Amino acid sequence: MAIPQLSTEQLEAARSAATEARRARAELKEQVKNGTISFTEALNKAVDDDTLSRIKVIDLLRALPRVGVTRATEIMENLQIAPNRRIRGLGRHQVDRLTELFT
Template sequence: MAIPTLSPEQLQAARAAATEARRVRAALKNDVRDGSKTLPQALDECAQDDVLAHIRVVDLLKAVPRIGEKRAGEIMARYDIAANRRVRGLGRHQVAGLKAEFS
């Protein structure tokens, strides 16, 4: 099956949509970083928004103050979360564990 050829207008629309999605995801991570949202609030918001659901779990964890690469990896290992997992791909027990840890 061949990849469809997109018109210049379609390409421009796709670029704009991708830029907006990155901006929205960065805004959520900044809200978690500055403390205006907690991780459980961010996870709830990700469950409601398709764009936010594409954030990698490790990136969201590293946005939490005092959590770096090592602690994020330990937390993810504790709940059996793969390193490349996105929020959308988390199971209910994994989400519940993360919420309980950061409540």
């Protein structure tokens, strides 16, 4: 299948949409980092939003204060969540275990 040729306007619209999505995801992680919202609130917010649900779980964990690469990896392994899993790909039980861990 050939890649469709997009017009200049379509390319610019796609770029601006991608930039806006990245900003929204970065803003959510920054709110978690600053303590403006809790991890559980961020998780619930991301589950309902198509753009935010594309954040990797490990990146959201690493946004928490005092959680680095090692601790985030340990949490993921203990909860049996794949390292490349995004929030939209979490199962009901995984969401429940994450919520239970951080409440």
